[in-house]
Amino acid sequence: MTALRRRVRIRSGQMPPLDLQTICDKCNKSRAHGNHQKCSKQRQAEGIARRNTQHSTVTHGMD
Secondary structure (H helix, E strand, O other), rough: OOHHOOOOOOEEEEOOOOOOOOOOOOOOOOOOOOOOOHHHHHHHHHHHHHHHHHHHHHHHHOO
16 A cells, blocks of 8 residues: 555655646636647647747747
8 A cells, every 4th residue: 555655756856846837728628628639739739939039039030
């Protein structure tokens, strides 16, 4: 029974609690229920756009 309750240690320190959201930031519904594939695709598209914007500012800043 104690094997199931072990604490995870990273570099001999205790692992901090995970920062997971239980509510979807796109549809404001519980992430544990329903299909969030559309929300995921929207989140991915926003991430790609953000990275492209950051990349273009870094590239143009070096000229």
